[in-house]
Structures are given as structure tokens and as C-alpha cells.
Amino acid sequence: MVTKHDEVDVRPLTLAWVSRHLEVGERVVRAEALQGGITAEMRRLTVGTPDGGTRDLVLRSFVDPFYVGHTEDWLHREAGALTMLAGTGVPAPGPVAVDPTAAHCEYPSLLMTHLAGRTVLDDEGLETRVPLLAGQLVAIHALRPAERPRQYVALTTADTVVTPKGADAAVWAAAVDVIRRPAPPYEGRFLHRDFQPGNVLFAVPLARPAGARITGVVDWAATSWGPADLDVAHCSVNLALLHGPVWGLRFAEAYEEAGGVLAATASERLYWQVRDGLATSEEVQLVAQAWRAAGRTELTMRAVEERLDAYVTALMDALG
Missing domain, CATH: 3.30.200.20 (Phosphorylase Kinase; domain 1)
Structure with a gap:
């Protein structure tokens, strides 16, 4: 915050x-x-x-x-x-x-x-923060609560996706077809369900941004039980919109480098990535408003829509 x-x-x-x-x-x-x-x-x-x-x-x-x-x-x-x-x-x-x-x-x-630290949404220091985010999410997924939270809820359907203006309609139609399929099998994990830079607090030394460390994770209202891929996908799309599509694609790699385990096949992983990317299409305006209020004034709704389109297109290119 x-x-x-x-x-x-x-x-x-x-x-x-x-x-x-x-x-x-x-x-x-x-x-x-x-x-x-x-x-x-x-x-x-x-x-x-x-x-x-x-x-x-x-x-x-x-x-x-x-x-x-x-x-x-x-x-x-x-x-x-x-x-x-x-x-x-x-x-x-x-x-x-x-x-x-x-x-x-x-x-x-x-x-x-109250936890010490602050949210950091700037591009500077991202190379340091992304591995920290990935490692923190691996630690969250390793939790085994005595009582499981509720089953995850998918946040979009094929009928509610909002295609951004100017986007390639054929690409988005193909992406919607991906989420019409049944969800892949998965091993359940404890999910934060809204893990993304806006809900992670950092201490960042002014003289040494590379010395950043995580001091807190907030907003646990959507905790649930489901595939680790879903939390990874959600953080990925937020990174893509905040910092560019390449960072959205990078986060899954960082998660695995930190010891996290994702779905067995590329097509299964991409199902969750596409699903969360499309879910974000329905709340672009809210997301953009919150980030502008937090100081990222250049992230207009149009700019965020363009990054979302580029990210979804990159995912679909990976699907072949």
C-alpha cells in the first residue's frame, strides 16, 4: 500500500x-x-x-x-x-x-x-524483486493448513471476456477457446489468490536497491485451494501490465528457479496463464485506476489494455 x-x-x-x-x-x-x-x-x-x-x-x-x-x-x-x-x-x-x-x-x-515496508511498483530494481516475489510465493504454496480453505473460484468465463480495443479478434477468440476446455488436473496447494506486487511490501535501501527484501504479504481475503499455476499466472499478468509482457513471461521461470513446481506440460501451464490473462480483461479499468493513484500515472487504461493484448498474444504464440 x-x-x-x-x-x-x-x-x-x-x-x-x-x-x-x-x-x-x-x-x-x-x-x-x-x-x-x-x-x-x-x-x-x-x-x-x-x-x-x-x-x-x-x-x-x-x-x-x-x-x-x-x-x-x-x-x-x-x-x-x-x-x-x-x-x-x-x-x-x-x-x-x-x-x-x-x-x-x-x-x-x-x-x-501493521507491517513495515511499502509496495514498490516502479520498474527500477525489478530484476531483484521478481526472484524475491517468486521465492515468497513458493513459500506460501508450501503451507499445509490443518483446515483447507475453499476450492479456488475461476474469475472469468468464455462469455465474460472483454476483448481490448484494437486487439486481434482472432487471437482473442482462440484464447477464449482455450478456457472453454476442462481445467487440467492439478495437485492442490494453498493459494493466496491475489498474489501480485500491489499486495507485497518491501524494504528497499535507498543507497542499494539490490538489497531489497520482502517485509510482508497482505490481502488474504481470497485464500483458496487449487493449482500453484493459478497464483503464478495471476502474478504474471500483473507483472506484464505493470512492467511489460516480457516480465509476465519471466515470472513462471523465476518461480521454478525458486523451487516451485508447475503443471507437467506446457499446454497445461498455458491454460492457467491464459485463463488469468483473460480474467484481467474484465477489470482493466479498476486495475489501471489503482496503479495511477499509486503513482504510475502513465498507466492509462489504454496503455494497460495494450500491454494485456501483447501479453495474451505472446501466450497464444507460445501455444503455437
Whole structure:
């Protein structure tokens, strides 16, 4: 998340709820908007402690009516995932409190610990960050929770794909035909399901960008059980749109170099890559808006559409 340094008010019912989950003598002294989220409103809360110090928490609230129908399930799953992740070595926030039905807050909300670091969406230092992203995803897929999350949900169908303006209609029609086929067999893994640069926090030394390290992975609301290829495909398409198609194609290689195991055949791997690429066609506007708000002002909707078209075309070229 990117911090927007302007003070904002926390809604009164929500503030009262947060206050009930603080330690004795603590109080919220500052709230800052965090930009970069698409589905939820994010706030960093600075909490004053009795000894005169401070600590930070993060408040996630679903305020958009479009998403409210899903939030009870999302927040239950995210809180459960954060509880499971504690002690695993995967750097994730710790859950503090959850109000999935807005029984106490103005909107469904999750309160969690704050992680150091920041999202990095720039091209500079990408050669260092991509292997780190790949290694972190391998570690996530190695988790074996006592209780499996729900089965993955495909985020697109052959009938909902949106072909970008100016794209080769024949190429996109062929890509849609790929996802009409039954999904390939797979060995299930614990999936983040929205693993991409916008949900990974880095510490990057100013004098030495190559010394970057991951400090956190956030937004666990979509955790599920499914093929590792699906998480890899999702990060791949995000890299392709942020940094160019070649980086989308590179990520799967980096994942394997980090010890990850993908589907056995090239056609099976490409099925998942194509599926997630096409799913992104339906939310290009939201994605582009979030990235522009985070500082990538050159990523207009048209620019992102062109990169998506180039990426899907490259995948289909690989299919032969």
C-alpha cells in the first residue's frame, strides 16, 4: 500500500469498536489513508501508548455497496488465514478484531497489525524483486493448513471476456477457446489468490536497491485451494501490465528457479496463464485506476489494455 499523508477521520462507530480492542490506556491519535486497494478502504491507525510511544494498526473497511454482499465471507476467510499464518514464517499481518457483518462498525471491517515496508511498483530494481516475489510465493504454496480453505473460484468465463480495443479478434477468440476446455488436473496447494506486487511490501535501501527484501504479504481475503499455476499466472499478468509482457513471461521461470513446481506440460501451464490473462480483461479499468493513484500515472487504461493484448498474444504464440 502507498500512504497518502493526509489526516482522515475514522467513523464514530468504527472508532469506538477499534478502541475496545486496544490495550488499557491506549487511544487512536492519527489515521492515514492507504492508497492502492481496489475493493476496500484502508487506514493506518497510529495508536498512542501509555508510556508516550506509538504503534500502528491497519483498518480495512468495505464501503462500496458493490462488494458488501461478499464481505462477510471475505473477512471471515481473511481473519482465519491471518490466524493460520502466524508462526509460519510467511510475513503477514496479525488479526486483532473482525466485524464481518458491520454489527458494531458503519461498514464490515477488519483490524490487524501493521507491517513495515511499502509496495514498490516502479520498474527500477525489478530484476531483484521478481526472484524475491517468486521465492515468497513458493513459500506460501508450501503451507499445509490443518483446515483447507475453499476450492479456488475461476474469475472469468468464455462469455465474460472483454476483448481490448484494437486487439486481434482472432487471437482473442482462440484464447477464449482455450478456457472453454476442462481445467487440467492439478495437485492442490494453498493459494493466496491475489498474489501480485500491489499486495507485497518491501524494504528497499535507498543507497542499494539490490538489497531489497520482502517485509510482508497482505490481502488474504481470497485464500483458496487449487493449482500453484493459478497464483503464478495471476502474478504474471500483473507483472506484464505493470512492467511489460516480457516480465509476465519471466515470472513462471523465476518461480521454478525458486523451487516451485508447475503443471507437467506446457499446454497445461498455458491454460492457467491464459485463463488469468483473460480474467484481467474484465477489470482493466479498476486495475489501471489503482496503479495511477499509486503513482504510475502513465498507466492509462489504454496503455494497460495494450500491454494485456501483447501479453495474451505472446501466450497464444507460445501455444503455437
